[in-house]
Amino acid sequence: MSRRHAKPKGFGYYFSRVVLLGLFLFGGKMYGPQLWEYYNKPPKLPIDEILAQSPLKDKKFASTVQIIATDKLKAYFMEEHSNPIVSVDFRFEHAGEANEPEDKGGITTILAEMLTAGAGKWNERQFKDLCAEHGIKIGFAASLDDFTGHLQFPRQYQQTAVALFQAVIKQPHFNDDYLQTVQQQMLMMQKLQQERPEKVLMNKYKEFIFAGHPYERNPLGTAESVSSITRNDLEDFRQQYLAQDNLIISIAGDLTTKEAATLLQNLFQNLPEKSMGEKLQPLDLTSDGTEYPIERKNAQAIAQFSAAGTFRNNVDFYPLYMANYIFGESGLNARLNKVIREDNGLTYGIYTYLSITDAAAQIRGGFSATPENFAAAKDLLYAEWRRLAQEGISQQELDAAKKSLLASYNLRFAAIDDIAAMLTMMQKFKLGADFLDKRNDYITEVSLLEVNAAAKKYFNNLPDIVYIGAITSEDKK
Amino acid sequence: MIRQQMNKLVLGALLVVFLIQPAAADLFKATEFTLSNGMRGVVVENHKAPIIKHMVWYQVGAVDETPEQFGLAHLLEHLMFRGTTRVENGEFNRIINELGAESNAFTGYDVTAYHQFADIKQLEALMALEADRMQNLNLTQQDFDSEQKIVFQERKQVVENNPAAAFNERFSMMLHGNSRYGRPIGGFDADIKGLTLAQAQQFYRQFYAPNNAILVLSGDIDAPTAQQLAEKYYGIVSPKNITRAEPDEKFTPFAADLTMALPNIQAPKIIDKYLLPNYRQLSGNVYAYAVLAEYLGGGETSALYRDLVLEQKVAVGVSVDFHFVTRGNSVFSVSMLPAEDISPVEARELLYAAVTKAMSGLTTEKLKQTQRKMTADLVYVNDNPEDAAYWIGTMLSNGFNLSDIENYAANIEKINLKDVQAAYRAVMQASKTSGTLLPENYQAPAPRQTVSNGGKNEQKTR
Numbered sequence: 001m002s003r004r005h006a007k008p009k010g011f012g013y014y015f016s017r018v019v020l021l022g023l024f025l026f027g028g029k030m031y032g033p034q035l036w037e038y039y040n041k042p043p044k045l046p047i048d049e050i051l052a053q054s055p056l057k058d059k060k061f062a063s064t065v066q067i068i069a070t071d072k073l074k075a076y077f078m079e080e081h082s083n084p085i086v087s088v089d090f091r092f093e094h095a096g097e098a099n100e101p102e103d104k105g106g107i108t109t110i111l112a113e114m115l116t117a118g119a120g121k122w123n124e125r126q127f128k129d130l131c132a133e134h135g136i137k138i139g140f141a142a143s144l145d146d147f148t149g150h151l152q153f154p155r156q157y158q159q160t161a162v163a164l165f166q167a168v169i170k171q172p173h174f175n176d177d178y179l180q181t182v183q184q185q186m187l188m189m190q191k192l193q194q195e196r197p198e199k200v201l202m203n204k205y206k207e208f209i210f211a212g213h214p215y216e217r218n219p220l221g222t223a224e225s226v227s228s229i230t231r232n233d234l235e236d237f238r239q240q241y242l243a244q245d246n247l248i249i250s251i252a253g254d255l256t257t258k259e260a261a262t263l264l265q266n267l268f269q270n271l272p273e274k275s276m277g278e279k280l281q282p283l284d285l286t287s288d289g290t291e292y293p294i295e296r297k298n299a300q301a302i303a304q305f306s307a308a309g310t311f312r313n314n315v316d317f318y319p320l321y322m323a324n325y326i327f328g329e330s331g332l333n334a335r336l337n338k339v340i341r342e343d344n345g346l347t348y349g350i351y352t353y354l355s356i357t358d359a360a361a362q363i364r365g366g367f368s369a370t371p372e373n374f375a376a377a378k379d380l381l382y383a384e385w386r387r388l389a390q391e392g393i394s395q396q397e398l399d400a401a402k403k404s405l406l407a408s409y410n411l412r413f414a415a416i417d418d419i420a421a422m423l424t425m426m427q428k429f430k431l432g433a434d435f436l437d438k439r440n441d442y443i444t445e446v447s448l449l450e451v452n453a454a455a456k457k458y459f460n461n462l463p464d465i466v467y468i469g470a471i472t473s474e475d476k477k
Numbered sequence: 478m479i480r481q482q483m484n485k486l487v488l489g490a491l492l493v494v495f496l497i498q499p500a501a502a503d504l505f506k507a508t509e510f511t512l513s514n515g516m517r518g519v520v521v522e523n524h525k526a527p528i529i530k531h532m533v534w535y536q537v538g539a540v541d542e543t544p545e546q547f548g549l550a551h552l553l554e555h556l557m558f559r560g561t562t563r564v565e566n567g568e569f570n571r572i573i574n575e576l577g578a579e580s581n582a583f584t585g586y587d588v589t590a591y592h593q594f595a596d597i598k599q600l601e602a603l604m605a606l607e608a609d610r611m612q613n614l615n616l617t618q619q620d621f622d623s624e625q626k627i628v629f630q631e632r633k634q635v636v637e638n639n640p641a642a643a644f645n646e647r648f649s650m651m652l653h654g655n656s657r658y659g660r661p662i663g664g665f666d667a668d669i670k671g672l673t674l675a676q677a678q679q680f681y682r683q684f685y686a687p688n689n690a691i692l693v694l695s696g697d698i699d700a701p702t703a704q705q706l707a708e709k710y711y712g713i714v715s716p717k718n719i720t721r722a723e724p725d726e727k728f729t730p731f732a733a734d735l736t737m738a739l740p741n742i743q744a745p746k747i748i749d750k751y752l753l754p755n756y757r758q759l760s761g762n763v764y765a766y767a768v769l770a771e772y773l774g775g776g777e778t779s780a781l782y783r784d785l786v787l788e789q790k791v792a793v794g795v796s797v798d799f800h801f802v803t804r805g806n807s808v809f810s811v812s813m814l815p816a817e818d819i820s821p822v823e824a825r826e827l828l829y830a831a832v833t834k835a836m837s838g839l840t841t842e843k844l845k846q847t848q849r850k851m852t853a854d855l856v857y858v859n860d861n862p863e864d865a866a867y868w869i870g871t872m873l874s875n876g877f878n879l880s881d882i883e884n885y886a887a888n889i890e891k892i893n894l895k896d897v898q899a900a901y902r903a904v905m906q907a908s909k910t911s912g913t914l915l916p917e918n919y920q921a922p923a924p925r926q927t928v929s930n931g932g933k934n935e936q937k938t939r
Contacts (some may be wrong), residue, residue: 135853299637345626406575
C-alpha cells in the first residue's frame with residue numbers, strides 16, 4: 001500500500017497522537033479552524049483498499065504465439081476463437097517510400113491503391129463490391145521503410161477472401177484508366193498538403209532533419225514524378241520489391257493451427273524469391289538545439305522536435321523507454337504535460353515518443369501553442385529536458401511508471417487486427433515469439449541506475465526543433 | 478407499416494422467409510438495468526481479453542447552455558479532471574496512470590462522456606473515481622484559470638489551425654440559424670474568455686447526477702457482477718431533480734448560399750447540407766435516409782463516386798452522409814472535391830446530374846446490395862469492446878432505445894425502394910445551405926472541352 005493512500009485513521013488515533021502532542025507543544029493554539037477543517041474533510045478515496053477487496057482479480061490474456069511455416073514462408077500465429085473473424089497482417093520490408101526510385105516518388109502510395117483496383121477475373125467494381133458485401137477487407141499502404149498490407153474476413157467467407165487475395169498477389173490489373181484517377185488524386189493531395197500547417201511542418205521537418213537521406217522526401221512525390229508513373233513502373237516495382245525473402249506475415253483469429261498453416265500456404269503464392277530492397281544505413285541524428293523556424297500565419301505555432309534515440313534491440317532501449325515515458329509519453333501525468341499544460345495552461349498538449357525506423361532512432365515530440373505562448377512553452381520544454389539529463393528521475397516515479405506499464409499490458413489484446421499487427425512488429429524488431437511472455441520482466445528489471453544513465457546519455461543534447469507559425473512575415477516588418 | 482405497403486404476393490414471400498430463417502440475432506446482446514437512484518446502465522459482455530471499457534454518459538451538452546454560458550459544458554468537462562474533495566488536483570491523472578488506464582472525455586451538443594479503457598482488475602477503482610467526481614467536484618480559482626487557458630489553446634489547435642475552420646463555423650450558423658447547434662460546441666474565443674468558476678460550479682450542480690447519466694460497461698464482466706458493482710459505487714450517489722428542455726430548432730424553410738475565399742486554401746470544395754426533422758419525427762424511416770446516403774456516396778463503391786470520380790473524372794472525391802444520432806435536426810450532407818479543371822459552378826451541376834441519374838437507376842437489386850454492404854461489417858463490432866461502448870452510449874444518450882441498436886441490421890434490411898425514393902424526395906425539398914470554399918484570388922478554369930459521358934445533359938435537380 002502506498003503512503004498516499006494510507007487508510008484514514010480514526011479520531012481516537014489522531015486525538016491521542018496529534019492533539020495531545022499539540023496541546024503539549026502549543027497549548028490551546030491548535031484548536032483553531034484548521035483543525036476543525038481537517039476533521040471535517042472527507043477521507044481520501046482509498047484506491048488501494050478498493051482494489052484489494054475487489055473480486056475482479058488479475059488475469060493474463062492467454063497469448064500463445066505459434067510459429068507456423070510452409071516450405072518457403074513462416075508466420076506468427078495467435079489462435080483466438082471469441083469472434084468468427086480472421087486477421088492477416090503483413091509487410092514487405094525495405095519496399096517503402098524510402099526505397100522508391102528517386103524519379104518515381106509516390107509510386108508506393110500509388111501501388112497500394114492500384115493493387116485492389118481489379119485483379120484476376122474481377123474488374124475494380126466487381127472486386128470492391130465483393131469485398132464490401134462480404135465484410136472482406138484487403139488493403140495496402142506505404143510506410144517509410146516497408147510496404148504493408150492486411151487482410152480481414154469473416155470466417156464464413158474465407159473462400160471468397162482467399163480467392164480475391166490470391167488474385168491481387170498473382171495478377172493485379174493495373175488498369176490505365178484507374179491509374180489516371182489515382183494520379184489525379186495524388187496531385188490534388190499534394191496541393192492539399194499545403195493547406196494544413198501540420199502537414200507543411202512535417203514535410204519541412206523531414207527536409208531539415210533527414211537532409212540528404214531518402215527520408216527527406218515528400219511521401220506523395222512531386223507533380224513530375226507522379227505524372228511520370230506508368231503501368232510498367234508499377235509492374236517493375238511489384239516484381240522487384242514484393243518477394244518472399246522480405247515478407248513478414250502474422251495471422252490472428254478464428255482458426256486452428258492447421259487451418260492457419262493452410263491459409264498461409266494459399267495466400268502468398270507465386271511471389272518472386274528475392275527482393276531488391278536493402279535496409280538503409282542508420283543515420284547520425286545527434287542534435288544540438290538547432291532551431292528551424294518556418295514563416296506562416298496560423299492561429300497557433302506548431303513544433304516538432306527530436307534528438308537521437310536508440311534502436312529496439314539496444315541495451316539502452318528499456319531504460320530510455322522508461323525515462324521517456326515519465327518525461328513525455330504518459331499522457332496528462334507526464335512531466336511535460338504537468339508543467340506546460342496543467343500548471344501553466346500554455347498548450348492543449350505536449351508529447352514525446354521513441355520513433356524507430358530502419359535508419360533513424362529518435363526521441364521525438366511535438367506541441368502547439370499560440371504565438372504569444374510559444375517561447376514560454378519552448379523554454380519550459382528545454383528546462384525539463386535539461387532537468388531530466390541532470391537530475392534523472394526518482395525511484396518513486398520509476399515505480400509508478402512500472403506499475404502503469406504492467407497494469408496496461410492486457411490492453412494490447414483489444415482487437416484482432418491490432419494483435420496481428422503486433423505480431424508483425426515482433427518479427428520486424430526480432431523480439432522472438434516468446435516476447436509477450438517476457439515483456440513484463442523487461443519492464444520490471446529496469447533499474448533506476450540504468451534509467452538515469454540513459455536519461456543522461458540521450459537527453460544530454462537539446463533537441464533540434466522545427467516550428468511553423470511562431471513568426472510571420474508581418475512580424476518581421 | 479412497411480409490410481402494409483407491399484402487395485400481398487411480396488408479403489407472402491417475405492413471411493415464408495421469416496418463417497424459415499431464425500430471427501436476426503441481437504447485435505450486442507446487451508443487458509440493461511436501472512439503479513435505485515435512477516441511473517441507467519448497460520453491459521456488453523466480451524470475454525476475449527481481461528479488459529473493460531468504462532463510460533459514463535451525462536445527458537447534458539452544449540445545447541443546455543444559456544447564451545452567457547456558451548462553451549461551459551466543454552470547459553466543465555475539462556475541470557472534471559481537476560480534483561474533488563476526496564482526490565486532490567493532479568491526483569486523478571496520477572492514479573489513472575498508475576492503474577494503466579487510458580482515460581479521456583468529450584463534449585457534444587447533446588452529451589458529455591467520460592471514459593476509461595483498462596484491465597478488468599482496475600474496474601472498481603475506476604468506478605470509485607468516476608462516482609466521486611459525479612458528486613464531489615472541488616474547484617479552485619487557480620485550476621479554473623489554467624483550464625480556461627487550455628481550452629482556449631484547444632480551440633486554436635483543433636479548430637482554428639484548420640484553414641477551413643472559419644468557413645465551417647459560418648456554414649454551420651447558416652444551416653442551423655439561431656439554434657445552439659449552429660455555434661461551435663466549445664464556444665468562440667469571447668465565449669471561453671467570459672466564463673467564470675461560479676458558472677461552472679452551478680452547471681455542475683444543475684446537471685451532474687446519477688439520474689442524468691448512463692453507465693456503459695463493455696468487456697470481460699458478467700451482467701450481474703456489473704450491476705452489483707454499479708449499485709455499490711453509483712447507486713449511493715443522491716439523485717437530483719433535473720429538467721432538460723427539448724432542443725428548440727424551429728425554422729422557416731430557406732435556401733442559403735455561402736461562398737468564402739480564404740488564405741491557404743489550395744483547391745475549391747463544395748458542400749451542401751439539408752436540414753431534416755430529428756429522428757423521432759422521421760420515425761422508422763430514419764434508416765431510409767441512411768441507406769440513401771450509403772447508396773449515393775458511402776465510399777468508393779457508391780454510385781456518385783463511381784460516376785463522378787472513376788468515370789467522368791470530374792471530381793477527386795465525393796461523399797454523402799446522414800447525421801441523425803442527435804436530439805436536434807438531422808442533417809443530410811453532400812460534398813465534393815472537384816477535379817482541378819472543373820469550376821465549383823460546373824461541379825455542382827455535374828454533382829446533381831449524377832444524383833438524378835443515380836436515383837433513376839436505383840433498382841431493388843442495387844438497394845439490396847447497398848444494404849448488404851451496410852450490414853456486412855457488423856461481424857466486427859463485437860471484436861474491440863470499445864466499439865460497442867461508443868455505439869451504445871451515443872445512441873442511448875441521444876434518446877434511442879437499446880432495441881434500436883440491437884436491431885440495427887433489421888432496421889437497415891427492412892427499408893425498401895419506395896422508402897428510399899421517399900427519403901430522396903424529402904431531402905430535395907428540405908431547407909438547404911450550399912457552401913463553396915475557394916482559394917484566395919480564385920480564377921475558374923475554362924470549361925472542359927469534352928466530358929466523357931452525358932452527365933451534363935441530365936436535367937438539373939435544383
